[in-house]
Amino acid sequence: MVVTMRDVAQKVGVSKQTVSAVLNGKPGISAATVAKVRAAIAELGYQPNLVATSLRRGFNNTIGLLLGDVTNPYFSQLARGAEDVAIARGYGVMLCNTYDDPARWLMYLQMFVRQQIPGVVGVSEDKARELGLPASCIFQEAPLMDDRRGGYVATAHLLDLGHRRIACITAPATSLPGIERMRGFQTALSDWNVEFDSRLVVEASFDYASGTQAVKQLLQVNHDNPPTAIFVHQDLIAIGAITALKRAGLRVPEDVAMIGYDGLEIASLYDPALSTIIQPVYQMGVHAMAQLLDKLEGKAASELDPLDCTLVVRQSTVADLMQEHCSQPIATGEPWRDWRIETQ
Incomplete structure (x- = not known):
């Protein structure tokens, strides 16, 4: 039945x-x-009837989802949020990995159009029109957080701890969030009257291995005056960076403190547990898919909870911390001080 x-x-x-x-x-x-x-859905095995839904709507019920690399936990969380909404509303999802390759990205977009896919999550409407893609297909980006503010708060946490020789391992130069996080980093240094030093900045890819390589480069270039703290633009990179510091005989955070970005689950499981800026990645996927489907179905925009990041302080920046401390949403105030208030 x-x-x-x-x-x-x-x-x-x-x-x-x-x-x-x-x-x-x-x-x-x-x-x-x-x-x-959710427990009842799992117990009863409920599944939406996608065929019936597609016939009723009169168009293809498959939505395209463009991601960088689903093996990266950030993208897998984003995909899960988007897919959960799509399935619940009677759509299937065609997931494609671009691996940050512009040619591959464009190939998938053109394929979606040829196959009359009605909507795509992972590219903006403006960019799609710039590429000449037809108006018959609706496009929706995942919502962007305030990455400049996030970069500022992460750096302010290190500055508030007394660090002044702070390095930054950045996302690839083509990454818009990475560019904004870097601007936040530089603004925070300026607000604390710390001079920016380009020798303390190294670019990395979105993976573990590039984190280890970036630390090696930082230590080599700054062997006479190494950093006491590092802000890393992504948690996977940060974990690779911590591994490299340990191999170099350095303690985290006693010798070099470390803060990451994204709030991936693995960050809380590593030793030491990684302080990070937590993005609501699953909910970002939920928002993107809900917004696209509302447009596609001609409905008023769904009322969705506002999204913001939080700072979580763990042992990679504060050695004697007994438990992690999460800040209030970072949009206002001085969230880098919240953990001190909680521990008083």
Whole structure:
């Protein structure tokens, strides 16, 4: 027997509208209800009827999803958020990895158009039109956080701890978030009257190995005056960087403190646990897909919870910390001081 949304609602004792809201990631539903609905979906094996939905809508029910590399935990979280919304609303997802290759990226976009895919998450509408892609396909970027503010807060945390010789391992030069994080880094140094030193900046790729190589380069170039702290633009790079510091006989954070960016799960499991700027990556995927499907279906934009980052302080910057401390959303105030207030 086919399990319906009504069956899920009856199992939990809520309305169909509540089940739909949970599946679409909409706000206003208690955490307890969300957990009960998801448990009932898993227990009953509920699946939307994609074929029937496609026939009813009169167009292809597959959505394109362009990502850099799904083996990177950042992109896998983003994909999960987007896919959960798509499946809940009766769509399938075609996931394509671009590996930051412009030719591959364009090839996939052209393929989506040829196959009459009605919408694509991972590219802006303006960029799609610039490339001459037809208006019959709707495009939606994942929401961007305030990366300049995030870079500022990460650097301010290190400065607030007393560090002045601070290095930065950056994202690739073509990364817009990386450019903004770098600007935040430089602004924070200026606000603390610390002179920017280009010898303390090394570019890396979005992977573990490039982090180890970047630290080797930093230590070699600055052997006479090494950094006491490093801000790294991505958690995977940071973990590689910590590994390289350990191999060089340096302690983290006693000799060199380290803060990352993204809030990947592995950051909390590493030794020492990595301080980082946490992005709501899963919810970013939810927002992007919900916004695209609302446009596609001609609906008013879904009411979604506002997104912001937080600073989590762990042992990679504060050695004797007994437990991690999360700041308030970083958009306002001085979130780099929140952990001190909590520990007083």
